[in-house]
Every structure is written in structure tokens, then in C-alpha cells.
Amino acid sequence: xxxPETIEKIVSLAKRHGFVFQSSEIYGGAGSVWDxxxxxxxxxxxxxxxxxxxxxxxxxxxxxxxAAILMHPRVWEASGHVAGFTDPLVDCKTCKxxxxxxxxxxxxxHQKPSRHPGDxxxxxxxxxxxxxxxMFKTFMGPVEExxxxxxxxxxxxxxxxxxxxxxxxxxxxxxxxxxxxxxxAFRNEITPGNFIFRTREFEQMEMQxxxxxxxDMKWFEYWKAxxxxxxxxxxxxxxxxxxxxHTKTELAHYARAAFDIQFDFGGALGSQEIEGIHxxxxxxxxxxxxxxxxxxxxxxxxxxxxxxxYVVETSVGADxxxxxxxxxxxxxxxxxxEEEGRTVLALHPAIAPIKAGVFALVKKDGMPEFAHKLADDxxxxxxxxxxxxxxxxxxYRRQDxxxxxxxxxxxxxxxxxxxxxxxxxxxxxxxxxAADQVASRLHELLAKDRPHARIEDLL
Amino acid sequence: xxxPETIEKIVSLAKRHGFVFQSSEIYGGAGSVWDxxxxxxxxxxxxxxxxxxxxxxxxxxxxxxxAAILMHPRVWEASGHVAGFTDPLVDCKTCKxxxxxxxxxxxxxHQKPSRHPGDxxxxxxxxxxxxxxxMFKTFMGPVEExxxxxxxxxxxxxxxxxxxxxxxxxxxxxxxxxxxxxxxAFRNEITPGNFIFRTREFEQMEMQxxxxxxxDMKWFEYWKAxxxxxxxxxxxxxxxxxxxxHTKTELAHYARAAFDIQFDFGGALGSQEIEGIHxxxxxxxxxxxxxxxxxxxxxxxxxxxxxxxYVVETSVGADxxxxxxxxxxxxxxxxxxEEEGRTVLALHPAIAPIKAGVFALVKKDGMPEFAHKLADDxxxxxxxxxxxxxxxxxxYRRQDxxxxxxxxxxxxxxxxxxxxxxxxxxxxxxxxxAADQVASRLHELLAKDRPHARIEDLL
Numbered sequence: 001x002x003x004p005e006t007i008e009k010i011v012s013l014a015k016r017h018g019f020v021f022q023s024s025e026i027y028g029g030a031g032s033v034w035d036x037x038x039x040x041x042x043x044x045x046x047x048x049x050x051x052x053x054x055x056x057x058x059x060x061x062x063x064x065x066x067a068a069i070l071m072h073p074r075v076w077e078a079s080g081h082v083a084g085f086t087d088p089l090v091d092c093k094t095c096k097x098x099x100x101x102x103x104x105x106x107x108x109x110h111q112k113p114s115r116h117p118g119d120x121x122x123x124x125x126x127x128x129x130x131x132x133x134x135m136f137k138t139f140m141g142p143v144e145e146x147x148x149x150x151x152x153x154x155x156x157x158x159x160x161x162x163x164x165x166x167x168x169x170x171x172x173x174x175x176x177x178x179x180x181x182x183x184x185a186f187r188n189e190i191t192p193g194n195f196i197f198r199t200r201e202f203e204q205m206e207m208q209x210x211x212x213x214x215x216d217m218k219w220f221e222y223w224k225a226x227x228x229x230x231x232x233x234x235x236x237x238x239x240x241x242x243x244x245x246h247t248k249t250e251l252a253h254y255a256r257a258a259f260d261i262q263f264d265f266g267g268a269l270g271s272q273e274i275e276g277i278h279x280x281x282x283x284x285x286x287x288x289x290x291x292x293x294x295x296x297x298x299x300x301x302x303x304x305x306x307x308x309x310y311v312v313e314t315s316v317g318a319d320x321x322x323x324x325x326x327x328x329x330x331x332x333x334x335x336x337x338e339e340e341g342r343t344v345l346a347l348h349p350a351i352a353p354i355k356a357g358v359f360a361l362v363k364k365d366g367m368p369e370f371a372h373k374l375a376d377d378x379x380x381x382x383x384x385x386x387x388x389x390x391x392x393x394x395x396y397r398r399q400d401x402x403x404x405x406x407x408x409x410x411x412x413x414x415x416x417x418x419x420x421x422x423x424x425x426x427x428x429x430x431x432x433x434a435a436d437q438v439a440s441r442l443h444e445l446l447a448k449d450r451p452h453a454r455i456e457d458l459l
Numbered sequence: 460x461x462x463p464e465t466i467e468k469i470v471s472l473a474k475r476h477g478f479v480f481q482s483s484e485i486y487g488g489a490g491s492v493w494d495x496x497x498x499x500x501x502x503x504x505x506x507x508x509x510x511x512x513x514x515x516x517x518x519x520x521x522x523x524x525x526a527a528i529l530m531h532p533r534v535w536e537a538s539g540h541v542a543g544f545t546d547p548l549v550d551c552k553t554c555k556x557x558x559x560x561x562x563x564x565x566x567x568x569h570q571k572p573s574r575h576p577g578d579x580x581x582x583x584x585x586x587x588x589x590x591x592x593x594m595f596k597t598f599m600g601p602v603e604e605x606x607x608x609x610x611x612x613x614x615x616x617x618x619x620x621x622x623x624x625x626x627x628x629x630x631x632x633x634x635x636x637x638x639x640x641x642x643x644a645f646r647n648e649i650t651p652g653n654f655i656f657r658t659r660e661f662e663q664m665e666m667q668x669x670x671x672x673x674x675d676m677k678w679f680e681y682w683k684a685x686x687x688x689x690x691x692x693x694x695x696x697x698x699x700x701x702x703x704x705h706t707k708t709e710l711a712h713y714a715r716a717a718f719d720i721q722f723d724f725g726g727a728l729g730s731q732e733i734e735g736i737h738x739x740x741x742x743x744x745x746x747x748x749x750x751x752x753x754x755x756x757x758x759x760x761x762x763x764x765x766x767x768x769y770v771v772e773t774s775v776g777a778d779x780x781x782x783x784x785x786x787x788x789x790x791x792x793x794x795x796x797e798e799e800g801r802t803v804l805a806l807h808p809a810i811a812p813i814k815a816g817v818f819a820l821v822k823k824d825g826m827p828e829f830a831h832k833l834a835d836d837x838x839x840x841x842x843x844x845x846x847x848x849x850x851x852x853x854x855y856r857r858q859d860x861x862x863x864x865x866x867x868x869x870x871x872x873x874x875x876x877x878x879x880x881x882x883x884x885x886x887x888x889x890x891x892x893a894a895d896q897v898a899s900r901l902h903e904l905l906a907k908d909r910p911h912a913r914i915e916d917l918l
Contacts, residue, residue, distance in 0.1 A: 018629030024531035026751040033529050038522035038630050063497035068660050070492050072483035138597040170477030171497045201527050292485040
């Protein structure tokens with residue numbers, strides 16, 4: 001399987017099959033914002049649901065939350081975002097471009113004929129760096145006055161911290177316990193890019209785990225291992241996953257320890273963060289205590305004492321992990337005995353947007369009616385795609401390209417013995433099974449929760 | 460069951476049990492923005508998932524979409540929102556309050572001692588009305604310059620229209636078909652209120668159905684009936700649901716027909732829109748064609764012709780329907796043979812945040828261990844709540860208050876014959892079943908998809 005040199009093929013496949021479209025494309029697009037199409041929305045929903053199941057529903061020590069995007073502006077003073085969530089920018093007087101002062105080596109002028117600093121051509125003339133805040137600012141209430149300035153949250157975490165006591169008391173949780181949230185966040189990035197890797201509007205899946213001080217490094221190690229396992233169970237190639245430890249210079253001033261989980265996207269993007277695990281100590285709760293004047297202490301009843309818990313955070317980008325899953329799954333293969341190769345998205349069946357293709361071999365002899373009925377039956381439990389147009393090989397190729405794990409074909413024999421063929425996306429094997437067993441066998445295959453789709457698993 | 464006079468009791472229950480908290484409460488709250496707590500996030504997720512299943516996953520004629528909140532600003536010129544999505548506001552020179560000119564009769568000064576017009580006291584001195592746009596405005600890119608003005612979408616529908624051809628072509632759908640989306644929208648309301656009924660940040664579940672002109676009224680009637688059925692199947696009292704037809708003066712200039720589905724919230728709020736079904740004709744697609752210069756026509760292959768489809772829209776507020784479900788489910792009841800009454804949320808089991816309570820009658824004789832094991836087993840498939848503290852009656856009451864349909868209690872007899880009691884929330888009956896049958900019986904009860912939780916359904 002050739003390693004994809006670039007993500008251009010993914011971008012093209014994503015548009016062609018309705019995974020991801022450029023936002024407002026008919027208007028020339030919105031700056032680095034993307035829309036998820038019919039297959040993309042299912043893929044990303046499956047990723048988010050799997051995270052929610054693993055982190056909230058199947059655990060008794062994590063509670064869910066859905067805090068609003070708009071929060072009180074003081075939240076972002078307490079968190080440090082108003083003062084410190086900035087990039088240093090320089091303007092180029094030659095090309096009028098604007099660049100991050102700390103990333104000049106990667107900068108590329110967007111206006112010809114000047115070039116970025118160091119290249120041949122008309123040189124850039126750069127201003128001194130100035131700090132620009134990355135939060136989107138808006139105004140609540142009918143007039144644009146400074147009293148009503150609010151921000152689009154740049155991270156979901158603060159919604160969890162300010163609700164710490166509300167959640168703890170209403171759920172009657174005892175420390176250690178966590179609060180988890182999936183939601184949109186917004187950053188006015190100067191240099192977004194690489195498709196859905198770095199966008200101005202994105203979705204986070206964050207969990208904050210509240211522990212007793214002194215227990216924090218134990219839980220930090222626990223969550224590092226848990227989160228890496230989660231990515232591996234989704235089928236991300238372990239050889240492309242690695243931990244990256246933040247060095248002292250990378251570490252945020254409040255962080256006691258931090259590791260990224262990186263995935264190797266290949267090509268120019270290379271190995272990049274898809275999740276961060278951070279030991280944030282008591283920084284956040286203490287800041288909110290100071291700024292709000294409200295106590296955010298946990299009451300430890302058995303020992304009759306109060307303390308501000310430490311926080312271990314796991315923060316994963318839903319769009320980034322979706323892109324990693326697409327890149328990881330993308331293969332161009334030759335097929336034995338066939339002239340044309342195939343493109344296949346070898347997605348874990350649990351996150352594949354369509355679980356089964358249902359085909360009538362030819363449009364006659366009752367096959368379409370039989371196939372329609374089977375598809376309608378299956379659709380009550382699984383997302384399925386019915387197809388009767390084009391050659392059967394072409395229909396298989398189409399489902400391979402969108403990652404559909406299994407295909408069922410109704411042919412002439414079906415009309416005599418009520419069996420259908422089932423084909424596995426990954427081993428390309430086909431066997432016949434009874435038509436009235438299709439739903440239960442499909443359920444059985446999906447329940448195995450394996451990252452591949454092979455007919456061997458049936459046998 | 461007494462009809463709730465107000466929603467204050469719901470607000471109080473919602474905070475106490477972790478359904479809904481005021482956003483940024485420790486900072487005094489953000490203006491009419493709310494956060495969903497551990498039980499609220501599950502309730503609302505269940506409502507949204509049920510809508511998605513009914514509208515997308517179980518149908519072959521509707522595709523899903525997840526368009527971004529930030530769109531190209533021209534979208535809102537084409538849609539008419541830049542010019543027309545305004546409220547007329549007046550300022551009061553006496554109390555400095557700001558009011559909607561068309562709702563002066565409902566206005567209440569927020570500063571004493573002046574009163575709203577007409578009341579005794581210092582009279583308001585009102586300015587002439589001015590138009591204020593209700594869209595939240597922000598700036599994309601690092602400088603606040605007019606070229607980079609973008610808006611937070613005030614509705615999700617436009618994300619569907621601009622993607623009409625991308626979705627249709629990638630999914631190979633033929634007209635009639637629909638595109639559905641769940642997502643946040645934002646309106647800078649002057650007078651938000653009534654808890655989560657009217658908020659500045661809210662979530663919509665919208666579906667746009669594209670049809671051949673001339674077929675539109677047939678589909679309009681179809682969707683009116685479908686959507687009313689959906690609300691009724693969720694258990695909303697049919698006596699509190701009604702259609703409200705938009706009269707000619709209420710009808711938007713582009714709408715060919717419009718009905719609201721209203722729910723009677725009781726008290727001062729009364730009967731209010733929770734969903735709108737609109738025949739929008741070809742207004743939206745035609746506007747986007749004009750403003751983008753791109754064709755948005757459907758190609759009707761069999762007849763070799765192109766046309767701009769008509770659109771039938773169904774638009775439901777996820778927060779409003781969640782509030783309706785809470786109000787509808789809230790009961791204060793006397794219980795035969797007991798002194799204290801109970802408060803119960805008689806939610807449809809499919810949307811109840813917790814499906815089962817699991818209790819050890821007393822904290823000894825192996826009962827907690829048995830109950831913990833049962834709860835852990837169930838939790839792999841269902842959200843459950845384990846409780847061993849306080850009297851058993853108190854534990855039942857607590858689950859009643861949050862709408863948990865079934866409770867399982869481990870008692871002395873369990874330790875000898877491995878049976879447990881199952882109790883139904885709505886009929887309060889209890890029967891004993893084998894402990895190893897709990898998961899399958901719970902599954903069976905939930906699969907019945909009935910709006911109530913009675914033990915009779917087991918028999």
C-alpha cells in the first residue's frame with residue numbers, strides 16, 4: 001500500500017463522495033472553514049459517539065456537559081486568554097502580506113512578485129512584531145459597546161471549570177471524577193490550512209479529570225495510556241502514532257506535565273498533534289476562584305476538609321482525528337486478476353459512514369425488488385446504500401472508496417435459493433449466506449469491533 | 460396531575476439535578492445563555508439522535524450535512540438577513556432602557572423608578588424606532604476591517620441551500636429528496652427569556668426537502684403530518700399540540716405557505732411555536748444563484764431538463780422541544796398509602812437520560828457487591844445510576860424526579876435466589892425477575908418504544 005505523499009487525494013475523494021466540502025464554496029469559500037457532507041457527517045458523528053461512549057456512557061466516574069459557546073467575558077480574563085492568547089505578527093511592506101513572526105521561515109507571500117524572506121526576488125520589508133489576539137470577538141445586546149464584548153470560546157475546557165461545582169454537586173460524584181464535553185471552538189488563526197487539520201472553526205472532545213493533589217501524576221499516566229489505546233483501537237497504525245513530551249520551553253507556565261499524541265500524516269505535514277494530555281494542577285480552578293470571588297473547592301466529607309482539586313486534561317480535535325482516520329485508511333491497491341486497481345478507505349467498520357452496500361446484479365427478474373426490500377429492512381438498524389446502476393465491479397469500487405465494510409449482492413441464484421453473496425472490503429472474499437440471515441450476520445460482524453472488514457471473521 | 464402554572468419548578472429541578480445550569484453562573488451568568496449539565500446533555504442528545512434517526516438514518520431520501528457556523532458574508536446578503544433580519548428598537552430617555560417598538564405593550568423598564576408606557580409613575584420618553592440587526596457580527600482574520608466581517612449564522616438552513624448541488628451530486632440523489640442538519644445558531648435577541656425557550660445561542664434541527672415545482676403543496680402536507688406524528692410519538696400530549704397557520708400578514712414575503720406546530724407550555728408562556736413547516740418555493744436557491752453567479756439547478760435526466768427546485772422546510776428548535784418535553788413530563792402526584800407525594804418526570808424512556816437505577820437495599824451482606832456488578836454489566840449497554848445511600852424510598856424518588864423509567868433493587872432475597880425487583884416509574888408496580896435476565900428485559904422494555912414506563916408492559 002503506497003504511503004500517501006500528500007493529502008490532495010483525500011481532499012479530492014472527500015469532495016467527490018461528500019465527506020467534506022469547502023464552506024460557502026459557491027461564493028468562493030470562507031477562509032479555512034469546511035462543511036461535512038452526507039458521508040463526512042456520519043463519519044465524524046461515529047467518531048464523536050465512540051468517544052462519548054468510551055469516556056462518558058460506559059464509565060461511572062465521568063459526567064457529560066454541553067456548555068455554551070458564548071460565555072461571560074471575565075472567563076477569558078481568568079483563563080489568561082485575553083492577555084496571553086496571542087500570536088506575534090509582522091506586516092510586509094512590499095507584498096502587504098501578514099505573517100507570524102515566530103514562523104517566518106515557513107511564510108509564503110500570497111502576492112507576487114515578492115518572495116518570502118530569504119528567497120530570491122524582491123525582498124520583504126517587515127514591520128516590528130505586534131501581538132494579535134486569536135479569539136473571535138462579538139457583541140452581545142443590540143449596540144456595539146465595550147461592556148457587551150463577548151468572545152467565541154477558543155476551547156471548551158473553561159466551560160467545564162466554571163461548572164465544576166454545579167456538576168459535582170448535582171451528580172453527587174466524589175473525587176476522582178471527570179467532566180467531558182464535545183463542542184465547537186473558534187480561533188482566528190493567522191495561518192490555518194492543511195484541509196481540516198487547522199481550521200478557524202473546529203470541534204473538540206475534552207475531558208477534565210479532577211483529582212486530589214499528589215494523585216495527579218498517577219492519573220496523568222493512566223490517561224496517557226487510555227487515550228493512546230483509544231486511537232489504536234480505532235485502527236490508527238501504531239507505527240504512525242507516538243507520544244511527544246513537552247519540553248520545559250514548550251510547557252505552558254501552569255502545566256506540570258504535558259504529552260501530545262502525534263499521528264504521522266505523511267508528506268509535508270508530517271507527525272502532528274491530534275490529542276494533548278495535560279496535568280494542569282490547580283491553575284484553572286484557582287484562577288476562576290480569584291476572578292469570580294466564588295469558592296471552587298471540593299468538600300472531602302470523610303476527612304472533613306476542603307481543597308482545590310488538580311486537573312488532568314485530555315483534549316482531542318474531532319476534525320484532526322477524523323483527518324488522521326482518513327489518511328490512515330487511504331490505500332491505492334492492485335487487485336489480483338484485475339487490470340484496474342482500486343482505491344479503498346479501510347476505515348474501522350464502527351466509524352464507516354455506510355455499513356453495507358446492497359446491489360441487484362441486474363435490473364430485471366425480480367432482483368431490484370428483492371434487493372430493495374433487503375435494503376429497506378437493513379436500513380431500520382444500519383446505514384445502507386442501495387445501488388443498481390453500472391457494472392457490479394464499479395459498484396463495489398464505489399463502496400470501497402467510501403469505506404463501506406460489507407456488500408450484499410442479489411443475483412440470479414438468489415431468486416431460486418434465497419441466498420445472497422456477502423463481500424468483505426478488506427479481504428475481497430465472497431461467500432453466500434441466507435438472505436434472512438443478513439441482518440443478524442451484519443450485526444455479528446459489527447459487534448466484533450475489529451478495525452478491518454474481512455469475510456474470514458464470519459467463518 | 461396538576462398542570463404546572465409556571466416553569467419555575469422546572470428551572471429549579473433542572474439546576475438541582477444537573478439538567479441545565481445558567482452559563483458562567485459563578486460570574487453572574489451570561490445573558491440568556493444556558494449550559495446543559497450531565498442529565499441535560501443526555502436528554503438533549505437523545506432528542507437529537509431520535510430526530511436524526513427518523514429524518515436521516517432510517518430514510519433513503521434524506522442526506523445529512525454539518526455545515527459550519529461561519530459562512531461567507533455574501534450568504535446573508537442573498538438570504539435577506541443583512542437587510543431585513545432586524546427589530547425596530549426604541550430607547551427610553553428616562554430609564555435608559557431599550558425596547559422593541561413592536562412589543563411596547565409587553566415592555567418592562569429594568570431601571571426604577573420609571574415604568575413602561577401607560578403605567579403610573581415617571582413616564583418613559585421614547586426615541587423614534589431604529590432598526591437593529593439581530594445577527595452576531597465578528598471579524599475573520601487578524602484585523603477588524605470591514606472586508607473581514609462575518610456573522611454567526613442565525614439559522615442553519617442557508618448552509619443547506621449553498622451545498623444543494625454538492626450534496627445532490629455526491630450522494631446521487633434524485634428529486635424529491637431532503638438535506639438535514641443539526642447545529643447551533645445565534646440571534647442577538649433584544650428580549651430573550653423564558654429559560655431555554657428563547658436564547659441567544661440555540662440549536663436547530665432543520666430539514667430542507669427539494670421537490671419539483673407543482674409537487675410542493677403535496678409534500679408540504681406530507682411533512683406537516685410527519686412532524687406532528689414525531690412530536691406525539693415522543694409523548695407530547697396531543698391536547699397540548701396544535702397547528703397554527705400563518706395568516707397572510709404573518710407569512711414571510713417568499714413563503715407560499717407556513718404552519719407552526721405549537722405546544723401549550725401553560726402559565727404566562729402559553730401556546731408557542733416549537734417547530735415550523737414552510738413552503739419556501741424557489742426563493743432561497745434563486746437568491747443564491749443571483750448573488751453567487753452559480754447555477755443551482757437540478758438536472759432531470761429522464762426528461763432532459765433543468766429547473767430550480769422548490770423547498771419544503773421543517774425547522775425545530777432542539778432546546779424548545781427539550782423544554783416542551785420537560786414541561787409535558789413534569790407531575791406532582793400523591794402516592795396511595797404514602798404521606799409524602801412525589802415529583803416525577805414522565806419522560807419517554809427513549810429520551811430519559813438514565814435508563815435504570817440500581818440499588819442495594821442495605822450496605823451489607825454482599826448486596827452492594829452484587830448491585831455494583833449488575834450496574835457495571837448494564838452500563839456497557841445502557842446509562843445507569845448506582846445508588847446505595849439513603850432510604851430506598853428516597854432513592855426511588857430521586858430517580859422519579861429525573862425520569863428514570865426502571866429501577867432494580869438488590870435485597871436479602873436476591874442473595875438466596877438471585878432474583879431482583881424491577882419497579883416501573885409510571886405504574887409504581889414491582890415484580891421480581893431473575894438477575895441474569897435484567898439486561899435482556901430492560902432491552903425488551905426499551906425496544907417497545909412506548910412513551911411510558913410500566914411494569915405491565917413486561918407481563
